[in-house]
Structures are given as C-alpha cells and as structure tokens.
Amino acid sequence: MKKVSKLALAAATVAALGAVTTTCFAEGASTKIGIAMPTQSLERWNRDGSYLQKQFEAAGYEVELTYSDNETDQQVNDIQNMISDGVNMLVIAAIDGESLNTVLEEASAANIPVISYDRLIKSDAVSYYVSFDNYTVGKLQGEYVRDTLDLDNAGDKTYNIEFTAGDPADNNAGYFFNGAYDVLSPYIEAGTLVVPSGQTDFDSVATPAWSTDTAMERMQNILASYYADGTVLDVALCSNDSTALGVAQAIESDYAGDNSILVTGQDGDEANLANVVDGKQSMTVYKAVANEAVVTLDLAKAMLDGTTVDESLIEASGWEFDCSYDTTSYETSEGHACPSFLLVPDVVTKDNMVEKLVDTGYYTQDADGYLHPAE
Ligand code: BGC
Numbered sequence: 091m092k093k094v095s096k097l098a099l100a101a102a103t104v105a106a107l108g109a110v111t112t113t114c115f116a117e118g119a120s121t122k123i124g125i126a127m128p129t130q131s132l133e134r135w136n137r138d139g140s141y142l143q144k145q146f147e148a149a150g151y152e153v154e155l156t157y158s159d160n161e162t163d164q165q166v167n168d169i170q171n172m173i174s175d176g177v178n179m180l181v182i183a184a185i186d187g188e189s190l191n192t193v194l195e196e197a198s199a200a201n202i203p204v205i206s207y208d209r210l211i212k213s214d215a216v217s218y219y220v221s222f223d224n225y226t227v228g229k230l231q232g233e234y235v236r237d238t239l240d241l242d243n244a245g246d247k248t249y250n251i252e253f254t255a256g257d258p259a260d261n262n263a264g265y266f267f268n269g270a271y272d273v274l275s276p277y278i279e280a281g282t283l284v285v286p287s288g289q290t291d292f293d294s295v296a297t298p299a300w301s302t303d304t305a306m307e308r309m310q311n312i313l314a315s316y317y318a319d320g321t322v323l324d325v326a327l328c329s330n331d332s333t334a335l336g337v338a339q340a341i342e343s344d345y346a347g348d349n350s351i352l353v354t355g356q357d358g359d360e361a362n363l364a365n366v367v368d369g370k371q372s373m374t375v376y377k378a379v380a381n382e383a384v385v386t387l388d389l390a391k392a393m394l395d396g397t398t399v400d401e402s403l404i405e406a407s408g409w410e411f412d413c414s415y416d417t418t419s420y421e422t423s424e425g426h427a428c429p430s431f432l433l434v435p436d437v438v439t440k441d442n443m444v445e446k447l448v449d450t451g452y453y454t455q456d457a458d459g460y461l462h463p464a465e
Pocket of ligand 1 (some may be wrong): 300
C-alpha cells in the first residue's frame with residue numbers, strides 16, 4: 091500500500107477555531123480506512139458496518155472493518171492492528187470510550203485522524219464526532235409517553251412507569267436517559283407518574299453492554315417485587331430496542347396484568363419492529379444509519395482531501411436529510427469542544443412504519459405485515 095502524507099490535527103486547536111483545515115492526502119484506492127465497530131450481537135452495528143464499508147469502497151477507498159465482540163481489550167487490539175496496517179484514518183464506534191484513550195494516543199502519534207462514530211470518545215485525539223442528536227432521542231421517547239397518556243390533562247389519574255437505560259460505558263446512554271427523564275420528571279414530581287420500584291437514577295436503571303438478557307432479568311425482578319400484587323404497569327421507558335426486547339419478554343412471561351403497556355425503544359431492530367406490529371412495543375426512535383454513513387464518508391473525504399471542514403460541508407455535500415454542525419454540545423475529557431455532525435432521529439409507530447421505513451426503502455414488508463431490513 092502506498093503511504094500518503096498524514097494529517098496532523100490537534101482537535102483542541104481546531105475546536106477553538108470552529109473550523110478545520112487539514113493537509114492533503116493522496117486520493118483513492120491507496121487510501122485505507124480502518125472501521126472499528128463494537129459488536130455484531132447488537133443488530134444496528136451490522137447495518138452501520140455494512141453501510142460504511144460499502145460506501146467507502148464505492149468511493150475508492152480500501153476498508154479494514156472489525157467487530158470486537160463487545161470486548162474492550164479486543165477493540166484496543168483491533169485498533170492497534172489497524173494502526174500497524176497503516177490505515178490513513180480511523181472511524182470508531184467505541185465499546186467503552188475511556189478504554190481507548192491510550193490506543194488513540196498511538197493513533198495520534200502516527201498522525202492518523204479519528205472520527206468518533208455514533209458514540210463520543212472523549213479524547214482530544216478525536217477530530218470529529220458523527221452521530222444523531224442523542225438527547226433528542228430520549229426526548230422523543232419521553233414526549234411519546236407524555237402525549238400518548240395525555241399527561242397534561244390527567245387530572246387525578248396516575249400511571250406507573252419503570253425506566254431501563256443503556257450501558258454506562260457508552261457516552262450516549264446518559265444523553266438518552268436524560269432526554270426522556272427531563273420530559274417526564276415534572277409529572278413524577280407532580281405525582282401523575284409513579285415509579286413503584288423507586289429506581290429513577292441512571293446508575294440504578296442502566297444496562298451494562300445494552301444486554302437484552304440483563305434488561306429482561308432486571309424487569310422480571312421488578313415485576314416480582316412491585317407488581318405481583320396486581321399493581322398495574324403502564325409504561326416501560328426503554329432507551330433502545332435491545333433493552334426493550336428483554337423488557338417485553340419479561341412482561342410476557344412475568345406480568346399477570348393485561349398487556350397494554352407503553353414500551354419505548356430505539357433503532358428499528360427487526361425483532362422490535364415485529365413487536366411493534368404485534369402490539370408488544372409501542373414505538374421505536376429510528377435513526378437512518380445509512381445517512382450516518384453518508385455523513386461519515388463525506389467528512390472523511392473532505393479531511394483526506396485537505397478541505398476546510400465546518401458547517402459548509404453540509405451544503406457542499408447536498409445531503410437530502412437534516413444534519414447540523416455543532417461545536418458546543420460535546421466535549422472531550424480535557425474540556426475541548428468536539429466538532430460534531432448531528433443527524434435527526436424520528437419516531438416510528440405501528441401507524442407510520444410503512445411510510446417511514448418501507449416507502450423510504452430502508453425495509454421491506456412481508457405478507458404478514460412484518461418488516462425486514464432491505465438488502
Ligand atoms: C446507539 C444506539 C444503540 C446502542 C446499543 C448506542 O450507542 O446510539 O443506537 O441502540 O448503542 O447498540
């Protein structure tokens with residue numbers, strides 16, 4: 091592989107300037123992109139990995155794609171190998187951002203620029219962050235609950251709710267939870283929403299590794315401890331689809347009441363969309379990861395070409411979807427703003443799933459009404 095000139099990019103300085111000019115890379119097939127995804131066991135990352143690989147290869151780049159089985163040590167090794175293989179850029183969706191600090195210093199020493207993909211790694215070695223507006227994901231879940239139950243007009247009526255959040259090692263998880271909690275906490279304070287388990291802080295409701303089984307077992311325990319006497323569960327606020335799947339399983343196996351519980355989610359995983367069709371999950375917040383890959387490719391191209399990267403990339407790229415350039419919301423551990431491209435999430439329910447997911451070409455629908463990711 092032909093070596094190309096490298097990018098020397100100090101994210102700290104560039105963040106302060108708000109716009110970034112990079113030095114030039116040679117173009118095309120000799121330029122190699124290392125893509126590190128967390129795991130194939132959580133559905134969405136298979137889609138992300140595949141979209142990223144296809145799009146970078148179609149643009150003429152070589153791609154090295156790794157999945158690290160949700161093991162932080164393995165992801166460090168995988169990234170070290172890509173650095174040794176001479177990749178010209180790294181695109182990383184971290185399992186645990188903090189565990190990557192040292193390997194990212196190695197990338198930085200080798201002048202390999204890093205795009206933090208979907209989950210922020212709070213290191214100054216990261217040049218840019220590409221994601222969805224994570225706080226809004228949670229906000230949409232909270233608003234769905236508020237509006238569906240018409241909490242503003244509940245009067246004396248009360249509803250029982252339980253929360254299930256994501257992996258504490260994932261920087262996104264707190265944003266999702268806070269987005270939802272900020273919408274719902276006024277109703278908890280007013281007594282309209284009641285949390286029988288009393289578990290309302292992130293640490294109590296978090297789900298390590300976003301595990302379906304862990305979410306299921308925790309909900310089974312909650313149901314046994316607080317609902318076995320016939321107490322009605324009205325809402326299971328789940329941060330994403332892998333946890334919602336476990337919570338729905340627990341409700342099915344361990345809850346005696348009728349199954350009209352509002353269950354939220356995120357991602358549009360195949361099994362969860364089936365649950366939406368079957369009425370076992372009420373909504374999912376859909377994030378078009380194909381578009382997240384498009385933004386990543388265009389950003390990488392601009393960086394490799396030595397083009398100035400700022401909000402002008404949005405217009406120059408002609409994307410047909412909404413994306414904002416944000417230099418204030420996300421910070422590295424050193425307190426420097428990480429310039430971010432943030433896409434817009436959307437609510438999908440049984441009523442709009444064909445319009446949002448099938449008509450747009452992301453999924454196909456079979457004769458029984460179930461959705462399957464389009465090839
Ligand atoms: C992603 C979510 C996903 C979760 C578990 C988060 O970082 O943003 O889309 O559900 O990880 O895979």
